[in-house]
Amino acid sequence: MSEPQSPRPPRPGHAAAGAAQRTGSESGGRSLFERVVEFLSPGPDSRAELIETLASAEQRELIEPQSRAMLEGVLRLADMAAGDAMVAAPRMDVLDIGMSYEALLAEVIATGHSRFPVTEGGRDNIIGILLSKDLLKLQRAPELNLRTLLRPAIFVPESKSLNELLRDFRSNRNHLAIVIDEFGTTAGLITIEDVLEVIVGQIEDEFDDADAPSGVYTLADGSYRVAGDAEIAAVNEALVLTLPEQDFDTIGGLIAHELGHVPQRGETVMTHGLSFSVMLTRGGAVRWFKVRRAPNGVIAEDAA
Numbered sequence: 340m341s342e343p344q345s346p347r348p349p350r351p352g353h354a355a356a357g358a359a360q361r362t363g364s365e366s367g368g369r370s371l372f373e374r375v376v377e378f379l380s381p382g383p384d385s386r387a388e389l390i391e392t393l394a395s396a397e398q399r400e401l402i403e404p405q406s407r408a409m410l411e412g413v414l415r416l417a418d419m420a421a422g423d424a425m426v427a428a429p430r431m432d433v434l435d436i437g438m439s440y441e442a443l444l445a446e447v448i449a450t451g452h453s454r455f456p457v458t459e460g461g462r463d464n465i466i467g468i469l470l471s472k473d474l475l476k477l478q479r480a481p482e483l484n485l486r487t488l489l490r491p492a493i494f495v496p497e498s499k500s501l502n503e504l505l506r507d508f509r510s511n512r513n514h515l516a517i518v519i520d521e522f523g524t525t526a527g528l529i530t531i532e533d534v535l536e537v538i539v540g541q542i543e544d545e546f547d548d549a550d551a552p553s554g555v556y557t558l559a560d561g562s563y564r565v566a567g568d569a570e571i572a573a574v575n576e577a578l579v580l581t582l583p584e585q586d587f588d589t590i591g592g593l594i595a596h597e598l599g600h601v602p603q604r605g606e607t608v609m610t611h612g613l614s615f616s617v618m619l620t621r622g623g624a625v626r627w628f629k630v631r632r633a634p635n636g637v638i639a640e641d642a643a
Contacts, residue, residue, distance in 0.1 A: 390414065412538035421504055422497030424537055425518045425527035430603055430620060433458050434469060436485060440477050443485075447471045450604065451619065454515045456528060457489055463525050465492050465517055492517050497526055505534045558629075564618065567591035567625035578630070582611055590615075591625045601625075609633055 390411060397407045432450045434443055436459045447455070453472070456465045467489030477483055493516040495504060508514060508531040520526040554566030555577040565574060568591060571584045587593045595601050597610045602625050607616040618627040 409538055416501045416505070416534070416537050419501045419537060420497060421495050421499045421501065421516070421518045421529050422526065424501060424533045425497075425529040426533070427527045428462065428525050431456065431462070431525075431528050432604065433462055433465075435459070436466065440474070440481065443469075443477075444474060447474060454530070456492065456515075456517060457485075465525060468492050468515060494519050495529075497521075501534050501537060504529070505531070508534065561631075563630040565590055565615075565628045565630050567628060580611065580613075590628065594625070594628070 393402070393407045393410055396402045397404055402410075432446070432452060432455060434446060434455045434457050436457055438446070453470065455469045455471070457467050457469050458464055459466050467486075468491070469485075469489055473488040476488060477485065493507075493511070493513050495507075495516045495518055497518055497520055504516065508516075514531045516529055517525060518527045518529055554569030555574055556564040558564055563578065568589050570588060571582050571590055571593060574580065574590050575582050575584070582590075582593065587596065591602075594608055594610070594615050597608050598606065602608070602615075602617045602620075604617050604620045607614060609615075612633050614631040614633050616629045616631075617625055618629045620626060
């Protein structure tokens with residue numbers, strides 16, 4: 340009966356190969372060259388280098404362009420404050436505590452916001468926030484006092500970082516804050532959507548339609564809905580017009596030039612035989628115009 344043979348010790352070459360194989364599997368299948376490059380060229384040491392690394396990763400198709408843009412947005416978020424992303428006070432849509440139910444409802448429908456700062460005795464005296472859906476309670480019980488429906492207003496300084504603000508929005512379940520300057524005066528407002536748009540880019544709303552790249556839509560009453568960033572050439576083609584294209588690229592730039600300032604919600608300008616009414620603004624820019632062809636008399640007067 341033969342005795343069992345003891346296992347032979349591995350030869351040095353086999354041991355090294357086994358160790359290399361284990362090291363390769365533990366390193367995620369990276370080649371020796373890749374590990375040497377990683378050793379000689381460690382990760383980025385600055386934010387600028389990190390952004391360059393992200394751009395290189397996109398070029399090598401390791402990440403999608405949208406992913407790179409979002410990652411850069413996260414980096415930007417750390418450097419921005421509430422004052423950088425807010426809607427400035429002159430462009431805020433506010434409600435006055437003394438408005439009738441009909442006036443409140445008309446303003447809510449016209450602007451399409453879900454939350455409104457409510458003022459008393461002036462735009463700087465914000466006494467609370469009204470949720471649009473709470474107006475249904477007034478409709479069912481007109482005897483209710485509007486003050487009882489207001490939510491507390493959250494005030495933040497212009498210098499508050501967006502990182503901290505986003506964390507507060509999530510923990511306090513608030514979606515809107517009033518931004519105040521160093522003197523305690525209302526500087527503007529900022530919403531959780533404004534903060535998220537720094538990361539993900541423009542968030543489309545119910546007015547947006549990706550299937551109409553020209554940004555021009557025909558409405559049921561014969562008027563048109565035109566995006567503020569629609570190219571003038573596209574508007575000319577869609578409406579059979581001859582708006583000047585040499586000085587401005589977008590319809591918003593043309594109208595701002597005609598008015599002498601950035602248009603605000605509710606403003607209307609008559610030019611080139613058309614009536615441009617601001618339907619919706621966001622972030623200090625016009626999102627949508629309602630465009631009507633002016634009556635013949637106005638066209639003649641405008642042309643003169």
